[in-house]
Amino acid sequence: MSTSVFSQNTKTALIIIDIQEFYFPGGKSELTDPELAAQNAQKLLQSFREKNMFVIHVKHNFEPGGNIHQLVKPLPSEKVIVKDEVNCFKNTDLEQYLRENKITDLVLCGMQTHMCLEGGTRAGSDLGFTCTVIDDACATRNLKFGDKIIKAHDVHYATLSTLQSYAKVMDTNTFLKTFK
Numbered sequence: 001m002s003t004s005v006f007s008q009n010t011k012t013a014l015i016i017i018d019i020q021e022f023y024f025p026g027g028k029s030e031l032t033d034p035e036l037a038a039q040n041a042q043k044l045l046q047s048f049r050e051k052n053m054f055v056i057h058v059k060h061n062f063e064p065g066g067n068i069h070q071l072v073k074p075l076p077s078e079k080v081i082v083k084d085e086v087n088c089f090k091n092t093d094l095e096q097y098l099r100e101n102k103i104t105d106l107v108l109c110g111m112q113t114h115m116c117l118e119g120g121t122r123a124g125s126d127l128g129f130t131c132t133v134i135d136d137a138c139a140t141r142n143l144k145f146g147d148k149i150i151k152a153h154d155v156h157y158a159t160l161s162t163l164q165s166y167a168k169v170m171d172t173n174t175f176l177k178t179f180k
Helices: 034-050 094-100 113-126 152-163 172-178
Strands: 012-017 054-060 079-083 105-111 130-139 143-145 148-150 167-170
Touching: 012 034, 012 113, 034 054, 034 105, 034 130, 034 172, 054 094, 054 113, 079 094, 105 113, 113 130, 113 152, 130 152, 130 172, 152 167
Parallel strands: 012 054, 012 105, 054 079, 105 130, 130 167
Antiparallel strands: 143 148
């Protein structure tokens, strides 16, 4: 029998960060395998909805292609945060909303792993929230440094390896098996 990754005294919210159309094929900032990440985020979203738990969608204020992807489209009852910064807490009401609703634990996923997902996770941890990152519900892209190309796979896993200092990191299936 699996045990929950959260104690009974916690209140948990799912934060889906920047799963927006411009990251998908044909968009202005295509990522590597965004479809798979969005499908896993959709599984998390369905689980949270079935349990009537808090869901927060974060959307970077950018056009064209700034709509939240259809796989994780918000319901009218779900909170949507629009941001202009990498860190979804900076210059938004996210922290206030979480505190007002007595949220203690955050489950985070989204795009890009090395930017907005990382920024939100670190900020959430710094603010005292217990964070869990769902690694296969995140995506990123190749990066360039000088004449070197860093493959998206390496960027993704390097970021996740550092985030282990701020969060539990696990895949969708492991999370869903233990999330009761």
